[in-house]
Amino acid sequence: MxxxxxxxxxxxxxxxxxxxxxxxxxxxxxxxxxxxxxxxxxxxxxxxxxxxxxxxxxxxxxxxxxxxxxxxxxxxxxxxxxxxxxxxxxxxxxxxxxxxxxxxxxxxxxxxxxxxxxxxxxxxxxxxxxxxxxxxxxxxxxxxxxxxxxxxxxxxxxxxxxxxxxxxxxxxxxxxxxxxxxxxxxxxxxxxxxxxxxxxxxxxxxxxxxxxxxxxxxxxxxxxxxxxxxxxxxxxxxxxxxxxxxxxxxxxxxxxxxxxxxxxxxxxxxxxNMITINGKKMGKSYNNVIKLTEMFSGNHPLLTQAFHPMTIRFFILQSHYRSTLDFSSEALVASEKAFKRLWEAYEALQKLEPANQGAATDTELDARILKWLDEFEEFTDDDFSTPKVLANMFEMAPVINSIKDGLIAPAAIATSTLQLMKEKFRVFLEDIFGLQPVSESNNNTLKAVMQLLIDIRKEAKSKKDFALSDKIRNQLNQAGVLIKDEKDGGMSWSL
RNA sequence: GGUCCUUUGGCCGAGUGGCUAGGCACAGCUCUGCAAAAGCUUCUACAGCGGUUCGAAUCCGCUAGGGACCUCCA
Missing domain, CATH: 3.40.50.620 (HUPs)
Known part of the structure; x- marks a missing residue:
């Protein structure tokens, strides 16, 4: 193209x-x-x-x-x-x-x-x-x-x-x-x-x-x-x-x-185009700059919190490069949440197992997904319309999550469609958009510790020891680790 | 003062003649020991006035607001 x-x-x-x-x-x-x-x-x-x-x-x-x-x-x-x-x-x-x-x-x-x-x-x-x-x-x-x-x-x-x-x-x-x-x-x-x-x-x-x-x-x-x-x-x-x-x-x-x-x-x-702040260009002459070190640390009067570099990258990708982009802490928080949701869906997608039969049982859904995927390149070819690619990805996030939670049967989409989805998401999110996971959940030591805690909590839950179960969840939450109970009784965590 | 651009729902932000953008927030529901997450649903806007058109957020004109450049600036 x-x-x-x-x-x-x-x-x-x-x-x-x-x-x-x-x-x-x-x-x-x-x-x-x-x-x-x-x-x-x-x-x-x-x-x-x-x-x-x-x-x-x-x-x-x-x-x-x-x-x-x-x-x-x-x-x-x-x-x-x-x-x-x-x-x-x-x-x-x-x-x-x-x-x-x-x-x-x-x-x-x-x-x-x-x-x-x-x-x-x-x-x-x-x-x-x-x-x-x-x-x-x-x-x-x-x-x-x-x-x-x-x-x-x-x-x-x-x-x-x-x-x-x-x-x-x-x-x-x-x-x-x-x-x-x-x-x-x-x-x-x-x-x-x-x-x-x-x-x-x-x-x-x-x-x-x-x-x-x-x-x-x-x-x-x-x-x-x-x-x-x-x-x-x-x-x-x-x-x-x-x-x-x-x-x-x-x-x-x-x-x-x-x-x-x-x-x-x-x-x-x-x-x-420029990044604006309260509608005005961010620039030295206006004395309204927020340094990158301040963005990453949250150490600035206009910031309610620290922002991860990937949040900022995602924030920038959500608007077209030739439009002005208005900064606010609120807008960054929105991007942070959006990026987290998209990335979790992406990770879930990579773990999805294809159904045994190749053909799609829901041909209408399958066709829509193929169209969304096809548009990734079409939109990027059109003067780098990254916001539209991201919008398509968000369209597919509920589909991915629904398959993961068993609300949509894996057989609904063709095996080849799932493979293509995995490939296209990876190429566009990682290779082209240059996005990376925010959390340090790749740390093996942390993984092992978390697995232990999850095992203990599962055991407690099965014994209906909710006091212990909640204690683990709440204390981890305070430490910045979020525990999620999933449909099938499994648990996942994120930072 | 000159040149040019822009005005989209609570917020950010796509979109250029007819088709739900998307995200965040809010509200309701489902799931769940509770919570979170997730799913579903709701909210459905295009600064104002006039014009062109079968039809306009989208084209034209006027009005109002905002901005950029003309000076170092990403």
Missing amino acids: PLKIYNSFTRQKELFNPITPGHVGMYVCGPTVSGESHLGHARPYITFDIVYRYLTFKGNKVRYVRNITDAGHFEEEGREAEDKISKKAVLERLEPMELVQKYTNLFHWAMKQFNCTEPSIEPTATGHIIEQIGMIQKIINEGYAYEVNGSVYFDVKKYAASHDYGKLSGRVIDELLETTRELEGQEEKRDRADFALWKSAAPEHIMRWQSPWGEGFPGWHIECSAMATKYLGTTFDIHGGGMDLQFPHHESEIAQSTICNHAAPVKYWMHN
Whole structure:
């Protein structure tokens, strides 16, 4: 089945055809490691992890490049441009690279918690200064950049005269020139819309590199262009990132790469929408962020409890990546319960034994299940409609539980249908959606202890010693272990 | 100020012309020593006004609210 992707560049869903059949090059804007990641950051990484996993599932060999921005983006708010990372490094009295390492480690840890696949290549900006300088030089040689006082700027006006600057972000260049806000320290630029490729470093600036234009540091946009070109070629398949990066970051990337490589860099642009909190984008400037460590620990005024990374992953999958997703503790609690129920049904499904005869006795139910299963791929092919796949899974949860509890005969569905169900649930939940069990019920020691307690409780129950039976159940409950009595007299437990 | 997007039941959230999305919460029932879990059932909404259409949450217009970008931002 063909995959369709919404291309932000053309503003429509398009059939996905890799440039080289069977191979996909994908670049995703990674974190700026000058601080801790927050909930909003989780979205693109989980979204594009699904994209990566699904493309792989479809038989592609995917090279997934996600950068680490460790050189810092300059800020233009003050008189002199400041490197964000070196600014904070001074405050925290750390070496810049020590700070960068600390937050890189923390980021990697968070990605692991979310069960995000590691990118094929994770290049750092500081490790590619030479490539960035080379690219800037080429742009100057092409006549689309100019040097002033040790800084280099991209000539947007000249570029726009022959190229469609603003197409990705839906901007008109003339408007842009007029509506760009009044900022200080811009007198060097020929035009307000121009952006920096290289910035001359002030004496107090810690992070600095030698360049043909003097000591300085790279502009914000050039690192992605340089690293994407190096590892994916002049034109590659997918570029992903948050919607807030469309302008100016991605628009500038297109301009730089187009001049440097004489080709449009990206075939499909994908942008995820924002996570909001009380309707407002979660972001540094709004001072409304919840850090991932706070999410996992529950240590934040807006959180009523801690949330497992898988709950957050599931929460994100329950909405379409191009819609805003409104955060609230209540919504997370709902996702936690929903995920638990779905996962328990999934585990029950894997334990179901097929009936002896092959054919279905309830052909109507059997047909419905086959349709639901078939739609897993159909929905995912339609621009990654993960919420619809999950909805179908929830449709099947009562069927699974009913078979398990003997309310529906196992023979109702065909043996082949059951096998297909097991397979499809596993592939989509684990391989593609990257979900994992929350509990530690895989711990063998714990399993053995629980088995003993369950045996004792069963014995007590059979002797109608409900006092003991309840005591075991209640005390375990207090310890966070839930005992469930099942229809057939069996017992199960979960954390 | 400019450009663009959005408004779905108590909450989150799919859905783009006709068919029950789904989840959570709430309520009732079944099962059960009790509870939980599970199953069944109930609640069935599309900001307002007008238009197009046999038919609109879905298309068009206006009004109102919310938001994003234009500045670092996932």
